[in-house]
Amino acid sequence: MAALSAALGPEHVLHRPEDLLPYRDPYAHASWQEHIPSAVVSPATVEEVQAVVRIAGEHSLPLWTFSQGRNNGYGGPAPATTGSVSVSLRRMNRILELDEDLAYCVVEPGVRFFDLFEEIRRRGLALWPSIPDLGWGSVIGNCLDHGVGFTPLGDHPGRQSGMEVVLADGSLLRTGMGAMEGNASWPVRKPGFGPSADGMFMQSNYGIVTKMGCWLVPQPEVYMSCDVRVEREEDIAALVDTVRPLLLDRTIPNYPIAYNTMLVGGALSGVPREYWYRGEGALPEEAIDRIARETDTGRWYMRFALYGHAEIVEQQYEICRRAFEAIPGARLTARAYDGATAVDRLTAPAEPVPDGPAAALPRIRHQSDTTQAGVPTLDLLDNLSWDEHGVGGHLDYSPVAPLTGEEALEQNRWLRSALAAEGLDYATSLMLTPRAFVNITSLWFNTADAAQTRHAYDVIGRLIPEGARRGYGVYRTHLRHMDAVADTFDFGGHAQRRFNEAVKDCLDPQGIFSPGKQGIRARALR
DSSP, X not given: OHHHHHHHOGGGEEOSXXXXXXXXXXXXXXXXXXXXXXXXXXXXSHHHXXXXXXXXXXXXXXXXXXXXXXXXXXXTXXXXXXXXXXXXXXXXXXXXXXXXXXXXXXXXXXXXXXXXXXXXXXXXXXXXXXXXXXXXXXXXXXXXXXXXXXXXXXXXXXXXXXXXXXOTTSOEEEOGGGGSTTOTTTTTOXXXXXXXXXXXXXXXXXXXXXXXXXXXXXXXXXXXXXXXXXXXXXXHHHHXXXXXXXXXXXXXXXXXXXXXXXXXXXXXXXXXXXXXXXXXXXXXXXXXXXXXXXXTOOSEEEEXXXXXXXXXXHXXXXXXXXXXXXXXXXXXXXXXXXXXXHHHHHHSOOOOOOSSGGGHHHHHHHHHHHHHTTOOOOGGGGGGGTTSSSSEEEEEEOEEEESOHHHHHHHHHHHHHHHHHTTOOOEEEEEEOSSEEEEEEEEEEXXXXXXXXXXXXXXXXXXXXXXXXXXXXXXXXXXXXXXXXXXXXXXXXXXXXXXXXXXXXHHOTTOOBOTTGGGXXXXXXX
């Protein structure tokens, strides 16, 4: 503590128990003692990060690094290994470059999606960032955890270009073209010369990323936000098979999301669960039908967007209209914006919304329109009012499957049945990419209730091996379940685990960086 305080200033080294409370798992029960750091340090420069790493190496001190630590459903800022010193990069919040002509930026890890959006607006640049549904997270942190956004550059790891990384010995690495001193192509071309190292620092614990290049979306002439509703639960098969060719040929250039009725009721309707149902167990069919009817969203509600020149967007919409209207009972709606004024319209003060379920559809449209235009919000935090008003938490089970209607139908039937057997609602959003989808299934619970909280964590723990038995791997998971998920990737007698551990032993033999992240530990800690 003395060495860290000397390097950063004592005000940036926290260790009193009351100061550590915001750095726990935000949805764990208050009595739990797992995943608690022993201290939190907050460097503000690359040099200070290097100093922290060198001190950690001298004292064999495990560090747990986070950028913003806002992904609460996966553990927030908490460390996988209790007692680690958490390294908060929130003070490293500078936008180092912002180029309109080449549509890129270079940012530090503390830069939030809100920060990037606001700086683009302040400078009056014709650029849009790609953002996830919640805007308070880190641009770098989201990318490093394989996050996704909803503009045409929604593949966030794919739109990254160049990293600066502090290694375990305190030295500095730049990847890609940045490996050459003064190379101006670092943030505009991903590969450099030789093997590409960028992916090694995503979902890993091999170094601390302190800078990253990130591509942005040029402001389109026309932006159109679209919604599709289908009326039967089994229509998810037709919806997926219809959207797939439109994604593959880039008629739809962004990543759609399809919400089921329970997710709409919980996250987007603006009313608590007891409005729809006051009984025990999972929502019955009559309650689900009522949500579908009163929110006017059907059994599946899918959003997507079109971007580009007016005549091209018009033709794209017509192609989509013909495709989706071939699904019996499907309804397609759209709202078109002039690209030059879309952000002004979407950020203008909203008119007061009346209470009750009548507010659901305007809120859904507003949140879809803003997110797909790169306008960050915190609207989806409202889903925590679904159950417990202020003490609600959620965990996500996020398996991946090929983008076929058959797979979507089979997976959804399994998960709904499995959760109903646990007395839980099946509330999900399917994130659709051209060849695969991620089923982000949310379990909501009362964090003040120890038994209910434990049950939710345990249910995720049971879904992981059962999903793997069915061929479903998880793309991202909570701290408590990282070892369990890593164990399901078992090809070749866990060849990937051996590879990951060999790299860890080479780059970080003391196991300083984030022990246990993604189930990876150095030899001394295995």
